[in-house]
Amino acid sequence: MSDSPNPAISPCADHPHAAVIGGQCGACTITTTDTDTATLYEAQQEAALRLAEERDGAYRERAHLVAWIAALHPAVIAPAPDVDEDGWQIVYITVGDWQMSWHISPRDAALFKDIEHVRADDPRALWDGHTTEAKYVRIRQHTRVVHINRRLQSRRNKHAETGFARGFRLHHHGAALDGAVFPSGRAVLLDLEDAGFATSAPTLDALLLHYPHANIEWADQSGTAPAPVVHSGDEQQAIAAPQVDDSAPHDGYVVHDLVRQYSGSAE
The missing domain is CATH 1.20.5 (Single alpha-helices involved in coiled-coils or other helix-helix interfaces)
Incomplete structure (x- = not known):
């Protein structure tokens, strides 16, 4: 009509x-x-x-994410005492020192089957009073901490790969001498640290020519026994090196001798 x-x-x-x-x-x-x-x-x-x-889809997606977080951190799940409908639960997750909790509907319960199920009066399932707003503030704060730690770890890893220097301790005739190898390859040994002198050479092999039968203990391998040095020199080369006492740490003049011998420069 x-x-x-x-x-x-x-x-x-x-x-x-x-x-x-x-x-x-x-x-x-x-x-x-x-x-x-x-x-x-x-x-x-x-x-x-x-x-x-759309709402149920969003809650389902949220449940997946919460289940993932619960798998990464200490978590328990318990019956929800504040919901009359059967099957509702609350998952309690501890991230750092913070508690976070979410209600889980019966249709999403299977996502949490591997989380430890406890009674509602379990101490780990006691709500600490946080509000929804406080919960998400905690999440933002923890997320920031995670990113900061990740950046710091990345820097540490980069430093370990391309560090400024690699420290070592040289054991020779009962003496333990500290030293370092720099990215350029140059090696420095504090053989007379109290007097303010050090021995330097263009390479560690060049430095070790003057310390036959020495053992090297690397700083990044602490806790292991010092290993015998492996280098291109030998005892005969060390004996032939000019102005070097093979049985004792060098005096300050050895710095000049090694620089002159291996780099062709002199002070």
Whole structure:
């Protein structure tokens, strides 16, 4: 039935109230209104269904993420005492020193089957009073800490790979001498540290020529026994090296001798 019939040809035109209701009788008006209402109701129902599906999908996605967090940190799950409907649970997760908790619906319970299930009165399942807002503040703070620690670890790893210097301790005739090898390859040994002198050479092999039968203990391998040095020199080369006493630490002049011998420079 048309919403706006032509009064000239419609029987509604003879209705005593036609002038008031726009050429339609009361029956037509009521029928049309009911039809529109039914259509609007159906549309609202469809919209509500879509919203419910989107909401349930969001909660399902959240449940997956919470289950993942629970797998990475100490966590327990217990019956929810504040929900009357059967099957609802609360998962309690401890991240750092903070407690975080989420309600878990029965449809998402399978995601938490590997989390330790405890009674509602278990001490680990006691709510510490945090609000939803406080919970997400804790998450943001912890996330920032994780990123900072990751950046620091990356720097430490980079330093370990391309560190400024690699420390070592040289054991020779009962003496333990500290030294370091720099990225350029140059080696420095504090053989007369109290006097302010050190021995330097272009390479560790060059330095070790003057310490036959020495053992090297690397700083990044502490806790292991000092290993015999492996280098290109031998005892005969050490004996042939000028102005070097093979049986004792060098005096300060050895610095100049080694620099002159191996780098061709002199002070």
